[in-house]
Amino acid sequence: MPERWRSRFDFFSRYGQPGSSPEAAAAFKQLSFGQRMRLGANGPAFFFGPIYFAIKGPWRKGLTLFAASFVLSFVIGLVEFMFDFTIPPASYGVAIGVLYSSTANWAYFLHVTRGSTSWNPFEGTPFFRRKN
Structure with missing residues (x-):
């Protein structure tokens, strides 16, 4: 390794x-x-997203993120259309790249060490940890 x-x-x-x-x-x-x-963060995951996940092994998580990014882009597109404003197209790519990049290392760790086959890309992520 x-x-x-x-x-x-x-x-x-x-x-x-x-x-x-x-x-x-x-x-x-x-x-x-x-x-x-x-x-x-993970640079290759930022640029290659689901392809990176498929090559490294946690392809299920990559497909889930791909589907989520597709749905999110569709919803944002509808909101743009309904309210007649435009979000710069590059911001979609950057936001989706950050999503892949920030989840790739932990997903790969779980895949290698625990044999994770979960579809949840945020498996084991503490979203609402109480601050002391």
Whole structure:
């Protein structure tokens, strides 16, 4: 396994996702900016989205994100049409790329270490953790 993935897997194995606990958040804050970016984002997933997910293994999560991005784009298009305004087209691509990029590392970790076959791209993600 390449060093870049090994460092991500070490962090995820020890703390879980960066926002999953106060300990994980503190450890994440101790990392350099570059390390935080490598842990929280994935460049190839940003540009290639569902293709990246299919190649790396968690293809179910990639298909779910693809379907969600398609539906979201359709709904936003309807809202634009109904209210006669336009959102810059590049913003769609950037938002969808960020969605793929921010979920790719954790999804790949779950696929490799736990054999996850879930369709949920946000599996194990703490959305509503109580702040202390």
